Amino acid sequence: MLFMVVWYIGEGKQCKTFSLPSPLNSHHNGKYVSTESTPSESADTGFSPEEWARMLKALDWPTPDQPITDIAMTTCPACSTFSILGQKEKYRVGDELYVHIVAKDHNNTAKRYGGDFFLTKLYSSELKASVVGEVLDHRNGSYSARFLLPWEGEAQVAVRLVHSSEVVQILKKCLNSNSMRRFYYGYFEAPGPNGKRIKETVTCNVKWGQADNSSTGTCIYRDPRTGDEWQCKKPKKLSCDAWVYHRGGGYRNPLTTFEKKLFNGALTNKGIKGDNRILNVLPSNVRIGATEKCKPGMPTPVPAGFYLEDVWTSRVCNIHHFKSADMEKCLKNKLIYMMGDSTTRQWFEFFETIIPSLKRVNIHTDKKLGPLMAIHMKNNIVLNWRAHGLPLSFAKMAVADLHYISNEIDGMAGGRDTIIVFDIFAHVVFHPLTFYAHRVSRIRQSVIALLKRAPETKVIIKSGNTRETKDVIANDWYYMQQNIIMKEAFRDLPVIYMDIFQMTSCHYAKEDVHPAPVIVANAIDIFLSFVCPV
Known part of the structure; x- marks a missing residue:
């Protein structure tokens, strides 16, 4: 079936090891x-x-x-x-x-x-x-x-x-191939003569499924906890430990001349008669709307909800539509960690706008790249956002600010008043699905450990959504595959999986990787209804 439900909740056991497919290309x-x-x-x-085997069955698609x-x-x-x-x-x-x-x-x-x-x-x-x-x-x-x-x-x-x-x-x-559809830049800096800094820029990328060629002109960076590896072309003058900044680079189109013709605009994303x-x-x-309180373990019908007068009604549980004062009351004494890409940053910015007393703290970082923090002094609300780790296609930012989601979760105490929200889809879609599964499995391990030491922690996963581009670089079908991996990986855990794909694919707003404000507002209502069931 080609649609997935708007969120998934479950509880269960730990994961081990498996292999995902690589393609035969001819x-x-x-x-x-x-x-x-x-x-x-x-x-x-x-x-x-x-x-x-379960994921393979869920990912199966006719050819x-x-x-x-x-x-x-x-x-x-x-x-x-x-x-x-x-x-x-x-x-x-x-x-x-x-x-x-x-x-x-x-x-x-x-x-x-x-x-x-x-x-x-x-x-x-x-x-x-x-x-x-x-x-x-x-x-x-x-x-x-x-x-x-x-x-x-x-x-x-x-x-x-x-x-x-x-x-x-x-x-x-393309999604199952080890070839990368995007590359990145690494900025290396170190002190030079006469007080001037030596600077070099090289290309970088995910290291996944390739031999270790660090002895032949490549710098390899391995995270000791996740096992993730990143590689940059070795600078001519500087050593590998002089890597200071990162930013997104360009794209590599893997298509043949004939394949490119099949992506013609007249053939893609068109209504049929x-x-x-x-x-x-x-x-x-x-x-039609559900009346039960939002809680883990609830069955999810299809469809999971619908819009009427631009308001989402849930068929899963009773969604309350929060005003600013309601939000303040719900989030009182809460410590909220948001991690991911610019779509979770949308949520951070939404709360800033809708709750006037929630003020951003100047922690001397870029207002879009983060990390970001906002505080509500009277109600003791602390809201954090930071970008997930590499790969990331943001503007130039400090490598030291790029933390993997799993490592961040490993460093959290958790507890009844701790809320964790994360997503990872748009910046990882340029790389093999095996790599995505590896990243998801590591996050899962960290969530399992967190819930063992602090079972009252609320963990909320925000899925990928539809977007404006429908090409080989990034498109909705890729995001659906990622959503399946994420949903299947967490199906047996007491977490909340919010699949926003449905909410963006049926709304009249122009599709955008950053959903329209009205969609974000409805998603926030779902989020808060799980934080504060009514």
Whole structure:
């Protein structure tokens, strides 16, 4: 199924070691040929074989069953169609709606294999209402989408082809490859003659699945606790220990000439034709929103919630919509650690804006790069944010400020009044999925240790979301794969997994790696409802 739920909660056991797949890559006369991935022989990602088997099943995605040698063979958004099944004269709140999707190629011929990446939603522009549809791939070129009708009034269906199955197969090859789609810069500095500093800039990257070549012109940096390794080209004049600053660099496009054609804008992220009549949903006695308090271990239905008048109603638990005074009361005497990328920084900035008495402390760091701190003196609220460790594509910043999430968690005492929020997706997506799994497994180990010494600590994981770009460098399909790894890794632990993907994919706001303020506000309500259940 192509949609994931908005959050996942569970409790359970520790992980061990497993290997993720590496691809077999081949070409046919310069054209793309789909191939299956095979397990990596050397990647130690920190999970057990049993857990890997479970993840492999969750990550499974159909692939083309023939060599793709012409664009005409790929899924055509203008040719594909959808229709509503079992039309009824009257629909009521709580009913389900079923849609049939037929994928066709550019010859207008129905496809006979699956793997297309469709996103679907039911929406009303007038009501500012929307809900995702749950997509089932029948693996024969046809798909089903199931919708809940959660609000009274107008509603209509929209189906979007984000990527054809042929493009998804290319994305799978790239995500499972050890080739890096991004590089970085390292800035080296040291005292020189006459009081002047010697400065050099070199390229750097993740060291993953490559031989140790430090003796042939490379500086290798290994974190002793996580085992993560970073490598930089050795400076000509300075030693490896003169590495002071880091910043994001450029991109490397791994596609062949033919593969690049498949990412043409006319073929990507396009709505398909179908029955877009406006349905009139009548009222009923069915209650859609959940009434139970938010707590660990609750089952998560699909969909997990919906928007109405731009307000998210949860089907998991009772979401309270917090005003500024409510937020202050909820967070009183709380120590909050936020770690991750600029999307968790959005949350930090949201609290700064919405709670006037929460004041940022000048700790002499960049206001965007961090680390950041804000304090509410009267209510004893301490809010922290810092970027996760390498790889990171931020502007130039001190290497000393780049801390791995797991190392930060290892240094926390935790407790009833400690809240930890983290995410890691957008900056890691340029690297192999095996590397991502390794990073996630190390964070998991730290969370397990934290919850053993301080079981009342609240740990909240914020997933990746949809974004504006849909290319081979970064796209929604990659984020879905990361979300699956993260969700599966933490499914047996007493943590809160907030999958924001659903909330961003069905909203009318323009897709952005930094979601619109209205989406952030609703996500904060979910977050606070778990901190202070009502």
